[in-house]
Amino acid sequence: xxxxxxxxxxxxxxxxxxxxxxxxxxxxxxxxxxxxxxxxxxxxxxxxxxxxxxxxxxxxxxxxxxxxxxxxxxxxxxxxxxxxxxxxxxxxxxxxxxxxxxxxxxxxxxxxxxxxxxxxxxxxxxxxxxxxxxxxxxxxxxxxxxxxxxxxxxxxxxxxxxxxxxxxxxxxxxxxxxxxxxxxxxxxxxxxxxxxxxxxxxxxxxxxxxxxxxxxxxxxxxxxxxxxxxxxxxxxxxxxxxxxxxxxxxxx
Amino acid sequence: xxxxxxxxxxxxxxxxxxxxxxxxxxxxxxxxxxxxxxxxxxxxxxxxxxxxxxxxxxxxxxxxxxxxxxxxxxxxxxxxxxxxxxxxxxxxxxxxxxxxxxxxxxxxxxxxxxxxxxxxxxxxxxxxxxxxxxxxxxxxxxxxxxxxxxxxxxxxxxxxxxxxxxxxxxxxxxxxxxxxxxxxxxxxxxxxxxxxxxxxxxxxxxxxxxxxxxxxxxxxxxxxxxxxxxxxxxxxxxxxxxxxxxxxxxxx
Numbered sequence: 030x031x032x033x034x035x036x037x038x039x040x041x042x043x044x045x046x047x048x049x050x051x052x053x054x055x056x057x058x059x060x061x062x063x064x065x066x067x068x069x070x071x072x073x074x075x076x077x078x079x080x081x082x083x084x085x086x087x088x089x090x091x092x093x094x095x096x097x098x099x100x101x102x103x104x105x106x107x108x109x110x111x112x113x114x115x116x117x118x119x120x121x122x123x124x125x126x127x128x129x130x131x132x133x134x135x136x137x138x139x140x141x142x143x144x145x146x147x148x149x150x151x152x153x154x155x156x157x158x159x160x161x162x163x164x165x166x167x168x169x170x171x172x173x174x175x176x177x178x179x180x181x182x183x184x185x186x187x188x189x190x191x192x193x194x195x196x197x198x199x200x201x202x203x204x205x206x207x208x209x210x211x212x213x214x215x216x217x218x219x220x221x222x223x224x225x226x227x228x229x230x231x232x233x234x235x236x237x238x239x240x241x242x243x244x245x246x247x248x249x250x251x252x253x254x255x256x257x258x259x260x261x262x263x264x265x266x267x268x269x270x271x272x273x274x275x276x277x278x279x280x281x
Numbered sequence: 282x283x284x285x286x287x288x289x290x291x292x293x294x295x296x297x298x299x300x301x302x303x304x305x306x307x308x309x310x311x312x313x314x315x316x317x318x319x320x321x322x323x324x325x326x327x328x329x330x331x332x333x334x335x336x337x338x339x340x341x342x343x344x345x346x347x348x349x350x351x352x353x354x355x356x357x358x359x360x361x362x363x364x365x366x367x368x369x370x371x372x373x374x375x376x377x378x379x380x381x382x383x384x385x386x387x388x389x390x391x392x393x394x395x396x397x398x399x400x401x402x403x404x405x406x407x408x409x410x411x412x413x414x415x416x417x418x419x420x421x422x423x424x425x426x427x428x429x430x431x432x433x434x435x436x437x438x439x440x441x442x443x444x445x446x447x448x449x450x451x452x453x454x455x456x457x458x459x460x461x462x463x464x465x466x467x468x469x470x471x472x473x474x475x476x477x478x479x480x481x482x483x484x485x486x487x488x489x490x491x492x493x494x495x496x497x498x499x500x501x502x503x504x505x506x507x508x509x510x511x512x513x514x515x516x517x518x519x520x521x522x523x524x525x526x527x528x529x530x531x532x533x
Binding site for chain 2: 051052053054055056057058059060063064065066067068069070071076077078079080081082083084085111112113114115116149151152154155186187188189209218219220221222223225226229236237238239240241243244253255
């Protein structure tokens with residue numbers, strides 16, 4: 030079953046990511062998809078609440094997916110969807126959701142179109158999906174994304190992962206947008222803590238973050254302001270800018 | 282209580298990481314410590330089994346640390362150790378382990394030495410530790426690392442995190458070293474799957490990984506071989522090189 034984009038977007042309140050790859054835990058490969066996923070979701074007004082990195086192990090994947098899918102509206106997995114022995118994500122997701130694994134006729138037909146006469150049984154391994162999964166289509170994306178219940182199965186290869194973000198954008202949305210603003214200060218965290226605490230206490234609807242920067246000549250601390258109400262975000266920032274006026278740095 | 286390096290290393294069989302930072306989940310900051318940690322641990326013969334990314338929330342940190350610390354020999358946390366309102370890692374770790382939080386006289390003395398007359402109450406917030414935690418010293422590292430039971434509390438700033446890896450190297454070791462080898466092939470995964478399965482089946486003591494590379498002119502698939510027995514690793518690689526001789530690429 031395929032789902033065309035643009036009909037009506039699903040409203041997502043909580044989301045989690047499962048990064049699948051022994052090579053990431055062993056420090057052979059640098060994780061590269063979490064940042065892109067977090068950025069995309071934030072632009073949609075969706076907060077990524079938790080991310081887990083686990084090895085290429087069917088049973089571990091299944092137990093991680095089960096826990097994440099129970100506790101979040103949507104889960105995104107990354108990795109483990111190729112044709113080799115260490116690609117066990119589809120089996121793991123299916124087991125987590127109590128589904129069998131079967132070959133999708135739609136994906137098999139797509140593979141046949143790509144590979145033509147050279148299509149083999151091995152290629153068809155990439156057409157396996159948790160039985161009953163949706164194939165989410167994107168207007169600009171050739172290959173659909175497999176979505177089993179609330180689990181989006183995304184590829185691990187960063188270039189392909191980033192392409193698939195367009196499909197997420199077409200099908201999902203947060204309850205309302207996020208608004209973000211920031212201040213760069215030429216002061217150490219310890220110098221501003223007392224006044225910053227006052228700003229934090231005075232603006233309960235704004236999430237305020239403080240991030241020291243190491244060995245940067247331009248600034249020492251970044252203060253971020255995030256919330257669903259743009260007026261609240263702006264007020265918190267204005268108050269902070271007022272309190273820290275002698276430290277404020279322009280980075281444009 | 283401080284622990285000097287080099288006495289006797291603790292043997293670690295299982296390890297986990299907790300990356301603490303709302304800014305990472307929201308895609309504002311790129312995670313930068315997991316790769317360095319994984320690489321360092323692998324060089325010591327320690328496998329990182331799992332990593333979790335969570336927001337700057339005391340109760341969430343506490344529940345994540347409790348779960349990870351129960352299931353692994355050692356847990357490394359990253360982030361949330363500064364003096365501002367969003368730095369709640371010490372409280373979270375202490376709560377997870379059933380410990381109170383108190384000011385370490387040793388860390389307070391170190392801070393007094395660094396800040397001299399300009400030392401404030403805010404600086405002393407950085408001397409808080411879970412009560413009874415060890416201060417692990419490194420020969421080349423000025424600042425000790427706080428270790429509460431089996432939880433190593435590491436800083437989030439990547440430059441500082443990497444400095445502290447030296448302390449890990451001086452105090453921890455795996456049960457035996459890992460040996461790794463790899464082959465670069467100019468073949469897609471689907472072309473080699475059947476023969477690769479034979480290698481995997483024939484070498485149960487070697488973990489074999491297959492990683493497709495996207496849009497790289499030099500190779501299409503990286504095959505990795507990992508294990509505790511160097512002869513087994515080498516044998517598996519030799520058999521693969523034999524089977525895939527027409528695809529092997531030299532990347533030197």
